[in-house]
Amino acid sequence: MHELAITEQIAEIAIRHGEKNQAQKVTDLYLVIGELSTVIDNSVQFYWDLITEGTICEGAELHFDRIPAVFRCLECEKEYHLSDGELTPCPHCGSTRMEVLQGKEFHLDSINIT
Amino acid sequence: MSKKVSVVEKVHSANDQLAMENQRILQEAELFSINLMASPGAGKTSLIERTLAGLDPGLSVAAIDGDVATSIDADRAAEAGATAVQINTGGQCHIDAPMLRNALNELDLASFDLLLVENVGNLICPASFKLGTDKNILIASIPEGDDKPYKYPAMYQDVDGLIINKIDLLPYIDFDMDYFKAGVEMLNPGLITFPISCRTGEGVQSWIDWLTDQIKAR
Numbered sequence: 001m002h003e004l005a006i007t008e009q010i011a012e013i014a015i016r017h018g019e020k021n022q023a024q025k026v027t028d029l030y031l032v033i034g035e036l037s038t039v040i041d042n043s044v045q046f047y048w049d050l051i052t053e054g055t056i057c058e059g060a061e062l063h064f065d066r067i068p069a070v071f072r073c074l075e076c077e078k079e080y081h082l083s084d085g086e087l088t089p090c091p092h093c094g095s096t097r098m099e100v101l102q103g104k105e106f107h108l109d110s111i112n113i114t
Numbered sequence: 115m116s117k118k119v120s121v122v123e124k125v126h127s128a129n130d131q132l133a134m135e136n137q138r139i140l141q142e143a144e145l146f147s148i149n150l151m152a153s154p155g156a157g158k159t160s161l162i163e164r165t166l167a168g169l170d171p172g173l174s175v176a177a178i179d180g181d182v183a184t185s186i187d188a189d190r191a192a193e194a195g196a197t198a199v200q201i202n203t204g205g206q207c208h209i210d211a212p213m214l215r216n217a218l219n220e221l222d223l224a225s226f227d228l229l230l231v232e233n234v235g236n237l238i239c240p241a242s243f244k245l246g247t248d249k250n251i252l253i254a255s256i257p258e259g260d261d262k263p264y265k266y267p268a269m270y271q272d273v274d275g276l277i278i279n280k281i282d283l284l285p286y287i288d289f290d291m292d293y294f295k296a297g298v299e300m301l302n303p304g305l306i307t308f309p310i311s312c313r314t315g316e317g318v319q320s321w322i323d324w325l326t327d328q329i330k331a332r
Binding site: 037104109112 | 127239267297301
């Protein structure tokens, strides 16, 4: 349920960068969201339409680039992913020692303006 | 004419910035601060009550309680001896840095040795919103089940200490402690862990000792 707060932050960043670049309109937002960052695209889209009404972001299209979580086993050094959304020990050697290579990203990469 | 503008800005940057300011305010006041996170019913308020009862009575404690509505938790913390401030988040599932900042303004911070922030009961959202406290502490509890580290990796990964509450229920519940701890160890190797029971008091002393050392070191 934190998507409202998140969507407000996204709008604040997009409006700030749009105004800095003398935009009439922000037409597209390109968001990068890691699998581990617990954000639901549909909810963001829902709030987006409500909170951007009357701003330069009204009607802008949201593009989500989902980055899968990737772990590296610290024993056998092979990489692996979540299994049905859940973390597992290394599927290759069973070790529980791992590091997160990617999946925690959550940023606004770029916007298109007119 | 459409134009692409590079932004590359973290979505949580506004919250993170205010969290850093909170951290500075708390450090200047020279008190030790903790953000307590857990699912609903894990024992956050019970832990605060036990902590207040067990700490050196000479230490002055403030508690900030976040809840969607009601002041039940703040009332319990006040009853136990803390100066309590309630944050009603108005439906929001976590405390964020601006909310904590408002609550901090209601306290004479320099007069306290310890600040306990009780976050909203939730294992997902509080992990994403830094507050600026010295330590983030997670309370797990036996009835929640042994699979929680695997299901909520982001929460387990970013905490500085773990309390496992309700260990008095271990004989009655299928909770595989080795499986649970293996998940924790994967996500957060070497994490300091306190198995306790707020009901019986078992294990609480080692938590109090650790906390007292942290307060003295500040």
